[in-house]
Amino acid sequence: MAKMLARLIWMVAALALPMSLNVSMPSHAPFLRSELIFAPGSVAGYPSCHASTLAELPDGELLAAWFAGSQEGAPDVAELGARLAPGATSWSKPKVLVDTPGKADGNPVLHVDRKGRVWIFYVAKENDRRPQWAQCPLKRRVSTDGGHTFGRERILHPELGWMDRNKPIYLANGDLLLPIYDERDWTSLMFISPDDGATWFPSRRIVAKGGNIQPAVVQLSDGSLLALMRTGSSDHRLWRATSRDNGRTWTVPEETKLPNPNSACDMVRLADGHLVLVFNDSTQGRTPLTVALSTDEGRTWSHLRNLETAEGEYSYPAIIQTRDGMIHVTYTYQRKSIKHAEFNEAWLAASH
Numbered sequence: 001m002a003k004m005l006a007r008l009i010w011m012v013a014a015l016a017l018p019m020s021l022n023v024s025m026p027s028h029a030p031f032l033r034s035e036l037i038f039a040p041g042s043v044a045g046y047p048s049c050h051a052s053t054l055a056e057l058p059d060g061e062l063l064a065a066w067f068a069g070s071q072e073g074a075p076d077v078a079e080l081g082a083r084l085a086p087g088a089t090s091w092s093k094p095k096v097l098v099d100t101p102g103k104a105d106g107n108p109v110l111h112v113d114r115k116g117r118v119w120i121f122y123v124a125k126e127n128d129r130r131p132q133w134a135q136c137p138l139k140r141r142v143s144t145d146g147g148h149t150f151g152r153e154r155i156l157h158p159e160l161g162w163m164d165r166n167k168p169i170y171l172a173n174g175d176l177l178l179p180i181y182d183e184r185d186w187t188s189l190m191f192i193s194p195d196d197g198a199t200w201f202p203s204r205r206i207v208a209k210g211g212n213i214q215p216a217v218v219q220l221s222d223g224s225l226l227a228l229m230r231t232g233s234s235d236h237r238l239w240r241a242t243s244r245d246n247g248r249t250w251t252v253p254e255e256t257k258l259p260n261p262n263s264a265c266d267m268v269r270l271a272d273g274h275l276v277l278v279f280n281d282s283t284q285g286r287t288p289l290t291v292a293l294s295t296d297e298g299r300t301w302s303h304l305r306n307l308e309t310a311e312g313e314y315s316y317p318a319i320i321q322t323r324d325g326m327i328h329v330t331y332t333y334q335r336k337s338i339k340h341a342e343f344n345e346a347w348l349a350a351s352h
Helices: 002-016 345-349
Strands: 032-036 048-056 062-069 078-084 095-098 105-112 118-124 138-143 154-157 162-164 176-182 187-193 212-219 225-231 237-243 254-259 266-269 275-280 289-294 303-308 314-321 327-333 337-343
Touching: 048 105, 048 327, 048 337, 062 105, 062 118, 062 327, 062 337, 078 105, 095 105, 095 118, 105 162, 118 162, 138 162, 176 212, 212 266, 225 254, 254 275, 266 314, 275 314, 275 327, 289 314, 289 345, 303 327, 303 345
Parallel strands: 048 314, 187 212
Antiparallel strands: 032 337, 048 062, 062 078, 078 095, 105 118, 118 138, 138 154, 162 176, 176 187, 212 225, 225 237, 237 254, 266 275, 275 289, 289 303, 314 327, 327 337
16 A cells, blocks of 8 residues: 555656656657858858758768859869768868869769768869760769768769769668769669679669659668659659669659759658658749658658748758758758758648
């Protein structure tokens, strides 16, 4: 009887504690924070910037990269980067990661491999002939010091016109899949490595009327792959294609209901299996910049929230989920800076 009375007293006392003291319970409250990585005009010699990429390093630090210079395609354009330490709210001063002398660098893509090495994939214009980016070989460099310095340039594919844009992913079978596209004919394809980047081979091409480029790829629960692609078609929609053989071949692409103003998108599969897409929810301009959540593996996108709604350009997003479960996006901010947003799934789900 005494034990039962003591337990009753403990339960009543516990219920009387203020909720603010219950710090051991994880918070599921909606969360959103954003900031510019650098102030516009603060990086001398690099007034214009675009096409960011983002990766979480083994120590939890974030590394972002983008191309910057006098203007896109100019010979002074280089790949710049900045870092955000765990728990910090301001980024390090941007520094040059890669600069090909006398040539315009473009479309950096960061990747951390299973050994903790940091890869940067990128392109560099061989000459100034038009079309602007159709004169590039696909390249890479590797860092063994957390992305502070990068090793020798290696050409992944010497044929001019193949370009990267979105992050690679590891597949369940161990392959590393890098989404790429051909700037010359606006077709998409995948570069696949069975040995963590030592060797690569291309997939079959994804061909759609009006063209499709810059695929963003995730692997679904059944092992199939889903790709969403930018399009040049008159209907101004994202295209989708799927693969059931680890990216070797792809279905004929189909239009989705998602708008696309001929601009890049990116997508990530969360730890709980849900998908998050970031894209310009518009058929004409690169605003607004919108984040969408799918709980049915991309069949529908039931929750949408805007990161930017003002006039101007907010584009070319990169999205990842970090080990703590938070979702991070970087994107072009008016071609004058790169902006970073951090949020949780609860913020996305709160849209309805």
